[in-house]
Amino acid sequence: MKKPGIAEVARIAGVSTTTVSRVINEVSTVSDDNRRRVLEAVKKTKYRPNPSAQHLASGKANTVGLIIPRFEGVFHSYYALQVIKGIGLAAERIHCDLLLHITDGRTAPSPAAVDGLLFIDVYGCEELLDRTLDEGLPTMVVNHYLEDLPVSCVAVDNKTAAERVVDYLARLGHREIATITGDLKTQAGLDRLDGFVNALKARQLPCKDAYLRYGDFGLSSARAATEVLLALPDRPTAIFVASDDMALECINVALAKGLRVPEELSVVGFDDNPIAAHARIPLTTVRQPLSEMGRRGFELLHQQMKGKKQTPTKLLLPTELVERQSCRQTWLER
Amino acid sequence: MKKPGIAEVARIAGVSTTTVSRVINEVSTVSDDNRRRVLEAVKKTKYRPNPSAQHLASGKANTVGLIIPRFEGVFHSYYALQVIKGIGLAAERIHCDLLLHITDGRTAPSPAAVDGLLFIDVYGCEELLDRTLDEGLPTMVVNHYLEDLPVSCVAVDNKTAAERVVDYLARLGHREIATITGDLKTQAGLDRLDGFVNALKARQLPCKDAYLRYGDFGLSSARAATEVLLALPDRPTAIFVASDDMALECINVALAKGLRVPEELSVVGFDDNPIAAHARIPLTTVRQPLSEMGRRGFELLHQQMKGKKQTPTKLLLPTELVERQSCRQTWLER
DNA sequence: CTGAAAGCGCTAACAA
DNA sequence: TTGTTAGCGCTTTCAG
Numbered sequence: 172m173k174k175p176g177i178a179e180v181a182r183i184a185g186v187s188t189t190t191v192s193r194v195i196n197e198v199s200t201v202s203d204d205n206r207r208r209v210l211e212a213v214k215k216t217k218y219r220p221n222p223s224a225q226h227l228a229s230g231k232a233n234t235v236g237l238i239i240p241r242f243e244g245v246f247h248s249y250y251a252l253q254v255i256k257g258i259g260l261a262a263e264r265i266h267c268d269l270l271l272h273i274t275d276g277r278t279a280p281s282p283a284a285v286d287g288l289l290f291i292d293v294y295g296c297e298e299l300l301d302r303t304l305d306e307g308l309p310t311m312v313v314n315h316y317l318e319d320l321p322v323s324c325v326a327v328d329n330k331t332a333a334e335r336v337v338d339y340l341a342r343l344g345h346r347e348i349a350t351i352t353g354d355l356k357t358q359a360g361l362d363r364l365d366g367f368v369n370a371l372k373a374r375q376l377p378c379k380d381a382y383l384r385y386g387d388f389g390l391s392s393a394r395a396a397t398e399v400l401l402a403l404p405d406r407p408t409a410i411f412v413a414s415d416d417m418a419l420e421c422i423n424v425a426l427a428k429g430l431r432v433p434e435e436l437s438v439v440g441f442d443d444n445p446i447a448a449h450a451r452i453p454l455t456t457v458r459q460p461l462s463e464m465g466r467r468g469f470e471l472l473h474q475q476m477k478g479k480k481q482t483p484t485k486l487l488l489p490t491e492l493v494e495r496q497s498c499r500q501t502w503l504e505r
Numbered sequence: 506m507k508k509p510g511i512a513e514v515a516r517i518a519g520v521s522t523t524t525v526s527r528v529i530n531e532v533s534t535v536s537d538d539n540r541r542r543v544l545e546a547v548k549k550t551k552y553r554p555n556p557s558a559q560h561l562a563s564g565k566a567n568t569v570g571l572i573i574p575r576f577e578g579v580f581h582s583y584y585a586l587q588v589i590k591g592i593g594l595a596a597e598r599i600h601c602d603l604l605l606h607i608t609d610g611r612t613a614p615s616p617a618a619v620d621g622l623l624f625i626d627v628y629g630c631e632e633l634l635d636r637t638l639d640e641g642l643p644t645m646v647v648n649h650y651l652e653d654l655p656v657s658c659v660a661v662d663n664k665t666a667a668e669r670v671v672d673y674l675a676r677l678g679h680r681e682i683a684t685i686t687g688d689l690k691t692q693a694g695l696d697r698l699d700g701f702v703n704a705l706k707a708r709q710l711p712c713k714d715a716y717l718r719y720g721d722f723g724l725s726s727a728r729a730a731t732e733v734l735l736a737l738p739d740r741p742t743a744i745f746v747a748s749d750d751m752a753l754e755c756i757n758v759a760l761a762k763g764l765r766v767p768e769e770l771s772v773v774g775f776d777d778n779p780i781a782a783h784a785r786i787p788l789t790t791v792r793q794p795l796s797e798m799g800r801r802g803f804e805l806l807h808q809q810m811k812g813k814k815q816t817p818t819k820l821l822l823p824t825e826l827v828e829r830q831s832c833r834q835t836w837l838e839r
Numbered sequence: 840c841t842g843a844a845a846g847c848g849c850t851a852a853c854a855a
Numbered sequence: 856t857t858g859t860t861a862g863c864g865c866t867t868t869c870a871g
Contacts, residue, residue, distance in 0.1 A: 273593030390783030449724030
């Protein structure tokens, strides 16, 4: 009792394999009568078409390659998983296969095996990306906005998010605003810093070098940065921290030094980790649509795959400032 | 300039397609001379075999299906990602493709498309697993130990880990030991509780009902549980918490109530999250070999795939107690 | 609306 | 050691 083939189904239904193929692919018109009989035979035999054969015969793989750069940093948070979730669910919905590759850029799915490639960021995979683009394979990059490359991408609008944090803090009356950055080797880290500095300048707020502390998304770096900041003679009244983990650590340090948060120090994080809402002092932070980024990326790629070769789509997803209890109006302004 | 096929390579090398196939698959013997010429032609044409065609012709897909249950809880920590990483790197190493499916159990990769199936846990996918087993497809379950099913699995030895935590705490002189459990719908949650209770009984330590607080891996549940525990007239001197996130929250609550940690309350977590080492009070916790679990699971499955149908392998991976600074000897015993 | 026949790109006997 | 020849299981013209 081996696997039934399309021929077996055809025999049972009393039609040709062509007709079976037609109803499987919901293509062309088939008489209701025949359709019914085929469906019946399919159920009876538990027939499942062989994807490889379909691919070979039709030229469509119905598969997208998912590239996850083999970069340690990627795995240090729940970040990537959220994105993968968005991609995975979107793919599942339309019954598209995902070929997962965690790679340092030197290995990759065979172009012949996929209809398109979806990169979760591009660390170390720049060459691979270039090659893919050359081959004309539909490609999408998620979580990294590539300004100059003719490739579709969807990322979170980190700059605007940072600017809005500054706006928010400024509206609360803060003028002495510092930041603890993320890893500046990442685009997220860089953009959040950029947006921060831009907003400060735009509002003519002081932008002291001493207020720019460089972190790397690690807790230790946040701790060190906070300590420096709080020891400053003109210590800031608010700190924009580039991740929730770091922000929570920042608050810990401040509290330990006897500072009251948010009364004497306002802190804003970034991510909206589940942990942020449940922290000792519920954290005001920036929510990023990670799953949505994955979903949108996949959906856009999928359109690209079946549509004409459109010009690359570039998408920047908006964030949302989630107000909780780690910020307060400065008494100076009251 | 379309994709070169094996025929094109053969033509350029001046040999038959069979010979090309032979050198591609490193099979049978080919004269050094021919091998060289084929390799050259391959390089020149940038030839890459079409996996679907290979699959169809050879019957080997060189692909394993990776099943991730579509269960919200799975995505709430960095947990799954570590496991995926282990699997992904192992697969990459031997150039095996991974077909990713995030599913609620009602969809699955076509059995014809894969040589084996690797489940990351089984929530909601029990039926799928049964069906797979019936079909005789090589199967492996990771992160869930299935005692009674004839299926290979590798999981973390949560019970023993919990027992060793109790041992450790007891050696420190603690007798009043409480626990905050994880979600008891998960095997990890259940086993950690089991191990805890067993160890208490084995050492004839008090095992009061009031000391067993049910959490769900969420921070709120940890907070509530801790508050109850600390309000007890005979409040425990040590708490074993089923996850680092919850343990950190537990410490937060204790600290807020004016308790000193670890002087007045020892806390042990579980996971060894990156965050545990960098917490205000570096957390003593249990390190679980997540990536290794993934890697081992994959490797075992792979052997199963190419070897004979062996009897299922069941593996329980040992954990490691990481001593940091959240526990202390009780003064009672000094 | 239906089916016969020709492959899709590759591998695997089987001969030579 | 090499090449010839059938397919693998499906889709797709192209007639009917």
